[in-house]
Amino acid sequence: MEIIDFGLLIVRFFLGTFFIAHGYSILADKKDMTKWLSIIGYKPGIFWTWVLIIAEFYGGLFVLFGLGTRLFASGMTVVLALGILHRKSVKRLNFVEGWELNYMALASTILLILVGAGRISLDYFFGIA
Secondary structure, three states: OOHHHHHHHHHHHHHHHHHHHHHHHHHHOHHHHHHHHHHOOOOOHHHHHHHHHHHHHHHHHHHHHOOOHHHHHHHHHHHHHHHHHHHHHHOOOOHHHOOHHHHHHHHHHHHHHHHOOOOOOHHHHOOOO
16 A cells, blocks of 8 residues: 555545535436526436436545546546536636636546546455556
8 A cells, every 4th residue: 555545545535525415416406407407508408417416426426435436537527627618608707716626626537537546445446447
């Protein structure tokens, strides 16, 4: 076990819990999210709602435990990049007005895609890493 493995565990913990919290709010109120996504052009809204639930809530759980880490981090990267694009293009927000959290989380997802989950993970236990 190396220090990098503990560092990756910490990154996975914070990123996983961040996405679990965001995904849970969508899971708890699918109707409003479906309506909002349809309004902004993501149709059918129910399909994109489930894409977000899988990427955020379930992806957060999988990243937290380090299972399928690169796959779920890739999905999270797409969600974060689209969030940045929406906030910059549609809402025309500046960096510290709404997309700085996506920007920082993006660094974590890219790290996990490139490096993997580390030795303290189910990926490593099952030989996926």
